[in-house]
Amino acid sequence: MQVPAQFEYEKAASVEHALSLLAKYGPESRIVAGGHSLIPMMKLRLAQPLALIDINDVAELARISVEEGMLCIGAMARHADLLASAVVGEHFPLFHDAERMIADPIVRNRGTVGGSLCQADPSEDLSGSFAAVRAEAVVQGRQGQRVVPIREFFTGPYQTAVADDEMLIMVRVPIRSSASAYEKVERRAGDWAVGAAAAVLRLEGDTVAEAGIGLTALGARNFYAPEAEEFLAGGPATDERFERAGDIAAEHCAPIADQRGPVDYKRHLAATLTVRALQRARTRWHGRRNGGN
Ligand SMILES: Cc1cc2nc3c(=O)[nH]c(=O)nc-3n(C[C@H](O)[C@H](O)[C@H](O)COP(=O)(O)OP(=O)(O)OC[C@H]3O[C@@H](n4cnc5c(N)ncnc54)[C@H](O)[C@@H]3O)c2cc1C
Missing domain, CATH: 3.30.390.50 (CO dehydrogenase flavoprotein, C-terminal domain)
Known part of the structure; x- marks a missing residue:
């Protein structure tokens, strides 16, 4: 049986709380979203974070909405949410095409948009999809937010522009005729x-x-x-x-x-x-x- 190394576990109640927990535990802590990539890696001891910061209760991160001409997809929106969203299908049907073929319903019910992008696995379907639509990532640290074009978000296999003390909040796509x-x-x-x-x-x-x-x-x-x-x-x-x-x-x-x-x-x-x-x-x-x- 594969068992992760010992780690601390904290549940964040808000984005600010999650960021303060990241600061408290330092660079060896990790956000856990759906856990479908991180937990298997911990079981294999490919990842050994000292602390997991669970953001599953941060409801504000799960929203999918249209704001100021942008399709806004919260980092905690699940694959299943993306697939079920009429507004996503209306403006960018490629996400429905992709989601129908990502894993199975068990993974899609749990895995998140933010987790997919932050995992930066070279085979992650949403990475190619968001790159095609020229999305932008909203990244937040304790000093404030910054916007990173998704085409500059991936810095290498399993690496992104999100710093150890930051988290991905949302992905936005300018809505246009397409x-x-x-x-x-x-x-x-x-x-x-x-x-x-x-x-x-x-x-x-x-x-x-x-x-x-x-x-x-x-x-x-x-x-x-x-x-x-x-x-x-x-x-x-x-x-x-x-x-x-x-x-x-x-x-x-x-x-x-x-x-x-x-x-x-x-x-x-x-x-x-x-x-x-x-x-x-x-x-x-x-x-x-x-x-x-
Ligand atoms: C059996 C199986 C089959 C799969 N098949 C496919 C497939 O066909 N196509 C595909 O694209 N994907 C596939 N996946 C991946 C899956 O769909 C999830 O997208 C993936 O596991 C990551 O999402 P998560 O929410 O589980 O992230 P987690 O495992 O919770 O986190 C992944 C990484 O992202 C970090 N992270 C998570 N959220 C944030 C955030 N908001 N800010 C900063 N860092 C964050 C974590 O710290 C961790 O390093 C598969 C997974 C499984 C288990």
Whole structure:
């Protein structure tokens, strides 16, 4: 039986309380949200925090709302909340696509948006999704809040811009006219991605006015594909252009060979899934304009 090393446990009643507990226990303390990544790591002794600060009772962090033209998703919103949210599906359906394929209902009922992003696992589906929509992370310390573009939030595998004495409060996405989609290949239902791609499109006529491409589990720096986005912007939204964008995304990512597949297969997925996500986003764009979603 795997058992974590001994640790202190405190339940925070508010954000301020959580931050004061982080200060009290110092850099060896950890926030625990859903616990679906942290607790297994503690059982394997890959993480040995001296104290866990539990933020599950901080209700203000669980809200999903629209404020000042932004979709605001609290760090403690569960995967299941994101999946159930009509306002999320209305503005950014790629999150519903992704959430339908993240793990299983048990994990989705417990795992959180903040935990997913702060874990910064290279295979985390929400990281590629939030990168594609150009979200921003709201990070709070005892001195106040700061806003970090999600594309600068990930500083390496399992590393983020959140300092030891700070916590992620919320992720915000500017609401604009767009269509989006997420495509994932997994070995079996509920598994982590072999590879996945997110696409966001805004068209003016048949021309791409905005393109966002996120990549998950494919070794893309900061989970997105800037070269492919630049290629698409200003050009026609045709299959031919999407295929070239997929090839560009595949050329510039750096997947690693592992038990889920070799590098050439993953590059193939980067290209193919980018095209599929772009095509689905384009279909949704035209559907929205005809009154659908
Ligand atoms: C069996 C299984 C299958 C899974 N499959 C998938 C999958 O297919 N796709 C996928 O994307 N994910 C998958 N996951 C991951 C899961 O969905 C959760 O997203 C993940 O476990 C992290 O969320 P959590 O709330 O459990 O975080 P926790 O485990 O509580 O925390 C993770 C890390 O984030 C830190 N943290 C948490 N919240 C904050 C905060 N607000 N501020 C600062 N730091 C914070 C913690 O200190 C810790 O370091 C899977 C997990 C399991 C157990």
